[in-house]
Amino acid sequence: QMQLVESGGGLVQTGDSLRLSCVASRGFISLYRMNWYRQAPGKQRELVAQISKDGDINYADSVKGRFTISRDNAKNAVYLQMNSLEPEDTAVYYCNAQLVQIDYWGQGTQVTVSS
Numbered sequence: 001q002m003q004l005v006e007s008g009g010g011l012v013q014t015g016d017s018l019r020l021s022c023v024a025s026r027g028f029i030s031l032y033r034m035n036w037y038r039q040a041p042g043k044q045r046e047l048v049a050q051i052s053k054d055g056d057i058n059y060a061d062s063v064k065g066r067f068t069i070s071r072d073n074a075k076n077a078v079y080l081q082m083n084s085l086e087p088e089d090t091a092v093y094y095c096n097a098q099l100v101q102i103d104y105w106g107q108g109t110q111v112t113v114s115s
Contacts, residue, residue: 002027009109022095
């Protein structure tokens with residue numbers, strides 16, 4: 001079963017940047033759609049960005065122009081570059097690998113943006 005491990009979260013100030021990484025083991029991400037989700041306290045988990053195996057990318061409206069998703073299949077990794085961070089971006093960020101009905105999730109990494 002594939003394992004996903006996120007890293008790169010932390011406490012930053014408004015306007016700062018962070019780069020999240022998600023590295024997979026016990027499997028290869030090349031065939032998977034890779035997604036970043038986030039969940040803020042008291043809110044439902046929401047899709048932030050996704051990149052297909054072919055490189056097609058979609059973003060949530062709230063992060064367009066600020067976040068960039070990328071993947072490196074050779075490194076079995078997916079990244080989320082987050083710029084111009086806002087307090088509303090505070091959440092636990094989760095990496096997800098999706099293939100048809102198969103779903104793998106990481107444990108999440110906390111991002112906190114102070115005002």
